[in-house]
Amino acid sequence: MPVNGPTIDAEGLRKRYGDMRALDGLDLTVPAGGVCGLLGPNGAGKTTAVRVLTTLLRPDAGRATVAGADVLRHPDRVRARIGLVGQHAAVDEVLSGRQNLVLFARLHHLPVSRARARAADLLDRFDLVDAADRPVGTYSGGMRRRLDLAAGLILDPPVLVLDEPTTGLDPRARAQVWDAVRGLAAAGTTVLLTTQYLEEADQLADTLRVVDRGRVIAAGTPDQLKTALGGDRVDVVLSRPDDLDRAVRLVGVAVGAAPDVDPAALRLSVPVPQRVTALAAVLRALDDAGLAPADVAVRRPTLDEVYLRLTARDAPDTDRTVTA
Amino acid sequence: MTTLPARRLRFAVSDSLVLTGRALAHAVRQPVPVLVGLLFPVLLVLMFGYLFGGAMTVPGGGDYREFLLPGMFAMTVAFGIEATYTAVASDTARGVTDRFRTLPMAPSAVVTGRAAADLLHSAAGLAVMLACGLAVGWQWRAGPARALAAVGLLLLLRFALIWVGIHLALVLRRPESVVALQILVWPVGFTSNAFVAPETMPGWLAAVAEWNPLSATVAACRELFGNPGWGGDSFAAQHAVALAVVWPVLLIAVFLPLSVRRWRHLGR
């Protein structure tokens, strides 16, 4: 495997299902090390992309290398270097956790004794020792997911691909999976992780790719995306409901953009190009009108706001591609 | 040093053994369905042999239980298709098949392992049935060599049905749809010469029953075990052993390539 160069490098991936373009010219470059998040709404094409990158699916067009091997020309080499944890836990429900891990280790061509030792290691590492000899059918969702993760790590692959690893998990199980992923990344594994959850992307990913309708529409660190796409915002919280309409007009004129209004919270929020001058202008306008707000603050946008703007289905500018 | 093809072959064999072992581990973990599967045909033998047996006549005379047992052997083997279907469809629906496809294992092992496990399972089922047959007075009367040949034909039919089962599972991909398969398997099983002689059926049904692949195996087994058959002078009845080879080979020739194609299609 080349030491330099990206760990995952995909260009122009296309895949159609009838009229549906699941992948519509997806480009993806993931550097070695760290966690790269593929963030996108349901149906964006994340799973399809993951299936192409893990040799499960042949794209209609495009090329991809993973860990230095071409997914179409040398799928066997790719398979020897990756671990995949799919969207649905792919473990044998009848067998025990230990039997599952031994089975998958044997299919990685480890001899019996090493397969057993490896299974014991992984059970220990993923805190499954107590349940090791119970049928997987009796496991909780979180335990099953951890077993699934362990099964993807038999040979300590340099690249681990996780497709929505925490969808459907309760918060505690989610935190456990997050810890495991962080530990793997810290130990040098390159992790590609898809998610629909912004919090997960924000918490786990070193870099993010926002995917929508089969394409990457934005890329960067979570911070870069917030800066590049959202800009800063000024929030104003009023003390009296009667002031709301007037405040909306005043703030709109002061910064030259229509604020978003949350009437229940008496809150206005408006994106601003220049935080200090905008803040001063808002304060002056409110003061001149004799309005006394309960709170005024400048803040970065949340990833939610960035994401909603990026993936808004009816926004006129969804075709733009932003690279931070 | 081993050469690459030799290594490949070795892995194809060892991976397939690992997966056969997995199927056996399933049987150990969940013995009840396995036992039910083994004992259900025994129940059928008792039911048909003793409950309905008195009312059944074998054309040309002969003991009904002697007539019945080869039919039951073939039915046991034919019902095995449900086990193949369920196993492959569950793996595909659960993503286990996808996991296999991302492992650096021999892809062929997924099916060869399955086939070996299913053949073992059916061989065990046949052993139980043979024992049950001997217990109710059935015997092979044409020597052990011909009896072994009959068992061979039964397993050949099972082997052919493995590919039908794999193909259907990869097409339907839903373990619940096994119900549809059962609805299909039963009429095919009964429109054969397994329980009654086709001569006693209405004309068109008799023709279907005579050319049913299951009937070929049943008639061939009766011949090789030296048990009473209905004789008959149709082409199918006269060439039972040949047809018991041709039918399964034909099924394999159709469904093995179809299964391979379906398997590749998983990546499309």
Ligand SMILES: Nc1ncnc2c1ncn2[C@@H]1O[C@H](COP(=O)(O)OP(=O)(O)O)[C@@H](O)[C@H]1O
């Ligand atoms: N096998 C398939 N057959 C038909 N359509 C599919 C298939 N797989 C995916 N799609 C469609 O492609 C689009 C992208 O799906 P997917 O990659 O699963 O999205 P995501 O994982 O981001 O939710 C969806 O509209 C989905 O319905």
Ligand SMILES: [Mg+2]
């Ligand atoms: Mg998905």
